[in-house]
Amino acid sequence: MSPVDASIRGHRLRAIExxxxxxxxxxxxxxxxxxxxxxxxxxxxxFALSLDLVLGYAGIVTLGHSAFFGAGAYAAGIYAAYxxxxxxxxxxxxxxxxxxxxxxxxxxxxxxxxxxxxxxTLAVTALLAEAANKASFITGGADGLQGVDIDPIFGVFRFDxxxxxxxxxxxxVLFLTWLFARRLVHSxxxxxLVGIRENAARMHAIGSPxxxxxxxxxxxxxxxxxxxxxxxxQTTQFVGLTVLGFQRSGEILIMLVFGGIGRxxxxxxxxxxxxxxxDQLAKMDPEFWYFWIGLLxxxxxxxxxxxxxxxxxxxxxx
Amino acid sequence: xxxxxxxxxxxxxxAMILYIVSVGLSVTMGLMGxxxxxxxxxxxxxxxxxxxxxxxxxxPFALALAIAFVALALLSVILERTLYARLYGASELDQxxxxxxxxxxxxxxxxxxxxxxxxxxxxxxxxxxxxxFGFRTFPTYRSFLIAAGFxxxxxxxxxxxxxxxxxxLRAAVDNRRMAESIGIDTRRLFSLAxxxxxxxxxxxxxxxxxILAIYPGYATEYLVYFLMVVAIGGLGSLxxxxxxxxxLGFGDTACKYLVPELGAFFVFAAMIVLLLWRPAGxxxxx
Numbered sequence: 001m002s003p004v005d006a007s008i009r010g011h012r013l014r015a016i017e018x019x020x021x022x023x024x025x026x027x028x029x030x031x032x033x034x035x036x037x038x039x040x041x042x043x044x045x046x047f048a049l050s051l052d053l054v055l056g057y058a059g060i061v062t063l064g065h066s067a068f069f070g071a072g073a074y075a076a077g078i079y080a081a082y083x084x085x086x087x088x089x090x091x092x093x094x095x096x097x098x099x100x101x102x103x104x105x106x107x108x109x110x111x112x113x114x115x116x117x118x119x120x121t122l123a124v125t126a127l128l129a130e131a132a133n134k135a136s137f138i139t140g141g142a143d144g145l146q147g148v149d150i151d152p153i154f155g156v157f158r159f160d161x162x163x164x165x166x167x168x169x170x171x172x173v174l175f176l177t178w179l180f181a182r183r184l185v186h187s188x189x190x191x192x193l194v195g196i197r198e199n200a201a202r203m204h205a206i207g208s209p210x211x212x213x214x215x216x217x218x219x220x221x222x223x224x225x226x227x228x229x230x231x232x233x234q235t236t237q238f239v240g241l242t243v244l245g246f247q248r249s250g251e252i253l254i255m256l257v258f259g260g261i262g263r264x265x266x267x268x269x270x271x272x273x274x275x276x277x278x279d280q281l282a283k284m285d286p287e288f289w290y291f292w293i294g295l296l297x298x299x300x301x302x303x304x305x306x307x308x309x310x311x312x313x314x315x316x317x318x
Numbered sequence: 319x320x321x322x323x324x325x326x327x328x329x330x331x332x333a334m335i336l337y338i339v340s341v342g343l344s345v346t347m348g349l350m351g352x353x354x355x356x357x358x359x360x361x362x363x364x365x366x367x368x369x370x371x372x373x374x375x376x377x378p379f380a381l382a383l384a385i386a387f388v389a390l391a392l393l394s395v396i397l398e399r400t401l402y403a404r405l406y407g408a409s410e411l412d413q414x415x416x417x418x419x420x421x422x423x424x425x426x427x428x429x430x431x432x433x434x435x436x437x438x439x440x441x442x443x444x445x446x447x448x449x450x451f452g453f454r455t456f457p458t459y460r461s462f463l464i465a466a467g468f469x470x471x472x473x474x475x476x477x478x479x480x481x482x483x484x485x486x487l488r489a490a491v492d493n494r495r496m497a498e499s500i501g502i503d504t505r506r507l508f509s510l511a512x513x514x515x516x517x518x519x520x521x522x523x524x525x526x527x528x529i530l531a532i533y534p535g536y537a538t539e540y541l542v543y544f545l546m547v548v549a550i551g552g553l554g555s556l557x558x559x560x561x562x563x564x565x566l567g568f569g570d571t572a573c574k575y576l577v578p579e580l581g582a583f584f585v586f587a588a589m590i591v592l593l594l595w596r597p598a599g600x601x602x603x604x
Contacts, residue, residue, distance in 0.1 A: 055411070061410050061411050061414060063355075063414070108590070108594055109590075109594070111594065111597070112593065112594070112597040113597075114410065115347065115353065115545075115548075115549055115553070116549055116593050116597040116598070116599075118353065118410070118414070118545075119545050119546065119549040119593060120590060120593055120594075122541075122542055122545065123542065123546070123586050123589055123590050123593070124590065126542045126582075126586050127583060127586040127587060127590070130581050130582050130583045130586060131583055133581065134579060134580055134581050134583060245538075246538045246539075246541065246542075247538065250418050250421075250422070250538075253414075253415065253418070254415070254418070257415055261411075287426065287429055287430050288426050288430055289426070290422040290423070290425055290426040291422070291423050291426030291427060291430075293419075293422050294418075294419040294420065294421065294422030294423030294424075294425075294426065295419065295423055296419075297415055297416070297418060297419030297422065298401070298416055298419040298420065298423070300415070300419075301405070301408075301412050301415050301416040301419065302401075302404065302416075305412065
């Protein structure tokens with residue numbers, strides 16, 4: 001099969017790609033008390049998906065993706081607390097804010113590579129975290145943002161105590177962004193990103209505007225991460241400084257890598273398993289949870305590059 | 319004037335700690351190109367060893383520091399031989415993930431062993447109180463830090479510039495293949511440099527325990543600072559990180575002193591601008 005055929009075949013929707021959605025819809029009826037965890041999982045999938053666009057497809061190693069998640073969370077939270085609790089416009093504001101920050105920071109930091117780039121992604125996040133911490137008159141600082149009241153969606157569906165609306169809301173948003181991301185990675189734009197990841201110099205040579213492409217995907221990814229952050233702010237009705245922390249950037253990286261990067265579905269597998277495992281293990285031994293995650297990560301890098309989906313591929317001999 | 323001398327003094331003490339912790343990272347990154355985000359872990363571990371030895375077993379400060387240095391240097395060699403060495407030449411992402419894994423594990427371990435709260439530091443009597451310099455008094459502990467920092471820097475400089483090991487190290491950083499082809503065992507060299515760098519980090523963690531609080535968040539909270547010193551100073555040099563540490567020490571202290579409502583915001587912004595201006599660092603080679 002030629003690469004072109006493979007690319008076309010990849011674009012066609014396969015039956016197995018509907019599996020996550022069937023599980024998610026079934027989960028709505030089956031999760032019961034775990035519906036809140038379900039919403040968290042959906043949010044993390046979206047966040048991991050946004051990271052996959054820059055890391056998996058464009059090959060930008062970033063330690064600061066929580067910058068955009070946090071920016072979106074704070075934008076949506078502040079919008080709800082001070083302007084209006086209408087959720088959909090809140091999502092839009094969050095996406096725009098995160099995209100703007102992504103564009104500005106991407107414009108300056110994507111000129112660099114390697115250690116400098118890694119440092120700069122970290123520094124941008126540290127900068128935002130310090131800003132959120134010090135601007136406590138609007139963000140609430142270290143105490144977190146209070147008073148985030150969200151109106152019913154479309155004025156009809158109110159956020160209930162059991163998290164049913166929140167779950168469906170997150171699911172709908174994730175589904176739409178997944179459609180978008182899927183379309184994106186199979187487009188010629190998406191293919192050119194893979195080209196840049198594999199060999200930026202050659203992409204330059206065949207006339208691809210490398211920097212502009214990277215900046216575009218960085219901005220798009222920031223917007224999606226911002227939406228994920230906004231969903232968290234709206235469904236939990238709270239925003240704390242941890243949304244901008246290094247821990248969160250590290251965790252989302254781990255979720256994605258556990259699932260498998262550059263595969264679109266690594267985010268689904270990795271985020272679900274991570275969140276469920278965290279929920280279960282943290283109950284038994286919350287202090288030691290990070291030890292096992294760290295150990296798994298070390299083992300993964302040593303023995304199982306490609307993550308869970310990569311392992312499955314290898315087992316199936318693909 | 320009062321404010322200026324205070325900023326200079328505290329900034330210098332802070333810069334010394336940043337430098338002692340980070341200098342090893344600069345050398346190992348310059349030599350092997352390994353993105354070691356877990357470098358701060360060695361500093362944290364050194365801090366814990368020092369403080370626990372002093373608090374629980376009444377070991378004198380200097381001896382505790384020496385034990386921390388030796389223990390972490392040894393531990394780092396074991397880690398380097400068994401784990402790090404497998405990832406030389408691996409992708410940046412793999413190195414980043416591996417070292418994040420180490421950070422998560424170490425954070426969980428210290429939290430499990432010693433709890434989430436910062437460790438209290440009981441400095442020896444000789445180091446508490448104030449020291450009279452004639453025109454004004456300064457805290458003895460920070461004066462000691464500055465003096466210790468300069469002594470360490472002098473030793474480091476002598477070691478790198480005047481010994482055979484130092485000459486080999488400089489040669490390997492300049493051009494590893496050439497150094498190998500004239501018979502320098504760069505693997506052994508790297509293990510030694512790694513051990514020395516980690517030991518120094520441990521020493522920095524212990525020495526600075528009263529400035530950078532020893533708690534489980536140490537390795538992540540100060541990571542940005544350690545990496546900044548290296549990135550801004552430039553890889554593989556001794557002088558670059560020192561200048562960067564001074565900039566960061568003075569800048570951070572001045573910002574927190576003069577505009578506390580903005581905190582470290584300016585420092586981060588300035589560092590971003592510096593890195594954009596010189597992506598390879600002030601003294602790095604592009």
